[in-house]
Amino acid sequence: MTPTDAGGFAAADEPLDDLDLALLDGIRDLYQAVDPMPAELPERIRFSLALRGLEIEVARLTAEEDLPVLATRAVEQSRTVTFDSDSLTIMIRIDLNMDGTARVDGWLAPSQRREIEMRTTADTLSVVSDEQGRFAFTSVPRGIVQLVVQPTERGPGGRGQSVVTPALVV
Amino acid sequence: MTAVNDRRPTDPAGQPDRSSRIADLVSAARQGSDDALGQIVTELSPLMWHVARAAGLSSDDAQDVVQTVWMSLLSHLDDIHTPGALAGWLATTTRREAWRVRDAGRRQVPADQDWLAELPDRAPGSEELAIIGDGRRALWSAVGQLSPRCQELLRIVAFAPRPDYQAVAAELGMPVGSIGPTRGRCLAKLRALLAANPEGSPR
Numbered sequence: 001m002t003p004t005d006a007g008g009f010a011a012a013d014e015p016l017d018d019l020d021l022a023l024l025d026g027i028r029d030l031y032q033a034v035d036p037m038p039a040e041l042p043e044r045i046r047f048s049l050a051l052r053g054l055e056i057e058v059a060r061l062t063a064e065e066d067l068p069v070l071a072t073r074a075v076e077q078s079r080t081v082t083f084d085s086d087s088l089t090i091m092i093r094i095d096l097n098m099d100g101t102a103r104v105d106g107w108l109a110p111s112q113r114r115e116i117e118m119r120t121t122a123d124t125l126s127v128v129s130d131e132q133g134r135f136a137f138t139s140v141p142r143g144i145v146q147l148v149v150q151p152t153e154r155g156p157g158g159r160g161q162s163v164v165t166p167a168l169v170v
Numbered sequence: 171m172t173a174v175n176d177r178r179p180t181d182p183a184g185q186p187d188r189s190s191r192i193a194d195l196v197s198a199a200r201q202g203s204d205d206a207l208g209q210i211v212t213e214l215s216p217l218m219w220h221v222a223r224a225a226g227l228s229s230d231d232a233q234d235v236v237q238t239v240w241m242s243l244l245s246h247l248d249d250i251h252t253p254g255a256l257a258g259w260l261a262t263t264t265r266r267e268a269w270r271v272r273d274a275g276r277r278q279v280p281a282d283q284d285w286l287a288e289l290p291d292r293a294p295g296s297e298e299l300a301i302i303g304d305g306r307r308a309l310w311s312a313v314g315q316l317s318p319r320c321q322e323l324l325r326i327v328a329f330a331p332r333p334d335y336q337a338v339a340a341e342l343g344m345p346v347g348s349i350g351p352t353r354g355r356c357l358a359k360l361r362a363l364l365a366a367n368p369e370g371s372p373r
């Protein structure tokens with residue numbers, strides 16, 4: 001092909017020039033237009049990073065399933081979500097209450113008694129799981145929430161890791 | 171980074187300022203500033219989003235992976251000192267997590283959603299042409315003719331702060347050039363494609 005301008009022939013081992021940078025800008029604009037990051041994602045991330053300073057073990061979201069259930073007046077979604085960390089599996093089921101709040105029933109495996117917090121944008125709720133690892137938050141304001149399973153040992157010097165889930169929207 | 175700075179062409183988009191701003195933010199975040207950390211999230215999450223999407227994740231999975239990687243960063247913040255190292259760490263960790271999620275294939279797809287609409291754009295296609303301006307169509311179509319590996323590299327590098335895209339590309343095992351800020355094979359190929367159809371040149 002005959003080079004018609006600076007874009008005509010450009011060797012791979014030459015330094016980047018202004019046209020290369022303009023092309024990268026163009027590529028960025030294109031992907032931003034066709035596949036933009038969801039605008040609300042940074043807010044969710046900042047919410048989940050408010051726990052810095054704690055020794056945390058991150059529990060990854062490993063499964064999620066929507067279960068259509070027939071509520072009294074409308075078909076509502078019930079949802080189960082599973083999180084896995086190195087030491088713990090956390091399963092939760094999210095249902096909607098009639099008053100517009102959410103109910104979160106959960107189960108820890110291996111089953112154990114632990115203090116569990118649910119951070120919401122309003123305040124932090126706290127429950128303790130039973131010996132079978134079961135726990136329930138009966139009235140959770142809808143919005144961004146995050147589960148924090150407190151360390152087993154909480155004395156000075158004996159502080160373990162909190163198991164923390166990503167923020168999710170209920 | 172000094173050598174890169176010295177050879178960097180003039181950049182009207184002000185990208186070098188972006189890198190030094192991120193350097194200041196990283197330093198403030200390490201000293202405990204939540205505000206600085208929040209600003210770093212704003213700056214670098216789009217890079218991670220495009221790493222995850224280029225790896226083939228759905229929108230939901232990509233969002234979860236990006237968030238999980240940020241949470242993992244909290245334990246590593248003290249070990250990361252330069253914006254290049256930070257962007258490189260975030261990009262490689264995101265890609266590793268994205269591969270893990272993709273290969274596990276455990277996520278179930280809700281029965282009532284059109285999950286085909288959730289598929290990421292593995293390669294630029296004709297549908298996207300409808301929502302971008304005429305001036306960019308030739309560029310988009312040229313990008314679409316590149317190898318999948320070049321598409322992935324350029325997509326990611328385009329979102330990396332300059333001049334740190336060198337570090338990001340190298341971290342991802344896709345060095346742009348072996349010595350200094352060279353153009354690299356993918357950009358050279360793109361320019362050759364555009365030269366065959368010069369309407370796509372952004373000038």
